[in-house]
Amino acid sequence: MTELTPAYRVRRIEPGEWRELRALRLEALRDAPTAFSITYAASEALPDDAWRAQAAEAATGASTALFVAVGPDGSWLGTAGAAPIPDVPDHAHVHGVYVTPAHRGRSGPAADLVAAAVAFARTHIDVGHLTLGVHESNARAQAFYLRVGFVPTGLEVPYPLDPAERLRILGYPGFRDRAAARPTDTS
Numbered sequence: 001m002t003e004l005t006p007a008y009r010v011r012r013i014e015p016g017e018w019r020e021l022r023a024l025r026l027e028a029l030r031d032a033p034t035a036f037s038i039t040y041a042a043s044e045a046l047p048d049d050a051w052r053a054q055a056a057e058a059a060t061g062a063s064t065a066l067f068v069a070v071g072p073d074g075s076w077l078g079t080a081g082a083a084p085i086p087d088v089p090d091h092a093h094v095h096g097v098y099v100t101p102a103h104r105g106r107s108g109p110a111a112d113l114v115a116a117a118v119a120f121a122r123t124h125i126d127v128g129h130l131t132l133g134v135h136e137s138n139a140r141a142q143a144f145y146l147r148v149g150f151v152p153t154g155l156e157v158p159y160p161l162d163p164a165e166r167l168r169i170l171g172y173p174g175f176r177d178r179a180a181a182r183p184t185d186t187s
């Protein structure tokens with residue numbers, strides 16, 4: 001019987017993978033400039049040590065993590081992360097969600113990446129609420145997030161790079177659903 005090679009594997013990033021992180025982040029900022037709250041120019045100007053520190057924290061942090069989808073040839077296809085939201089008590093967010101254009105669509109890694117980030121948040125971040133912010137014009141990301149279990153909260157906040165634009169805040173209602181967190185626990 002022929003074994004099918006999986007199209008990708010989702011795993012947490014490793015501490016030394018700052019060059020890969022930098023390359024995919026800069027690609028993401030070129031591809032989707034309003035999808036993140038930092039500019040390409042600001043990211044490109046970061047010194048290598050800043051990328052080293054980001055990768056190390058994403059790889060080893062107790063309550064923050066970044067997951068990567070890796071193709072059969074080792075190439076990075078996308079990322080998603082989870083972390084507490086600074087200054088918003090009892091809330092964590094999913095962030096850094098990006099899939100390289102050739103790997104988008106239902107057979108791509110986007111849903112598995114977000115699932116990995118949600119699972120990490122459930123088990124490692126001691127908060128009651130999981131949310132994310134998505135730019136008002138990003139219809140594809142909004143449709144994707146609704147499909148994987150996020151819902152509109154009705155809240156909007158100014159988009160940090162242009163306060164005239166809005167970020168829609170989506171919530172994840174199943175976040176503290178213990179049955180969903182432990183699907184095999186039948187007791």
Ligand SMILES: CC(C)(COP(=O)(O)OP(=O)(O)OC[C@H]1O[C@@H](n2cnc3c(N)ncnc32)[C@H](O)[C@@H]1OP(=O)(O)O)[C@@H](O)C(=O)NCCC(=O)NCCS
Nearest residue numbers: 032035097098099104105106108110134139140141143144
């Ligand atoms: C957001 C992202 C990770 C989603 O991954 P993806 O592989 O594109 O997601 P999918 O294709 O599985 O789902 C997207 C859905 O939006 C739909 N869609 C595509 N274009 C759309 C549009 N212009 N308007 C509305 N819906 C759209 C697709 O049909 C699909 O829905 P379906 O599965 O019900 O058919 C990916 O598009 C991406 O990396 N975008 C750039 C970065 C980004 O925006 N990140 C989010 C930051 S908050």
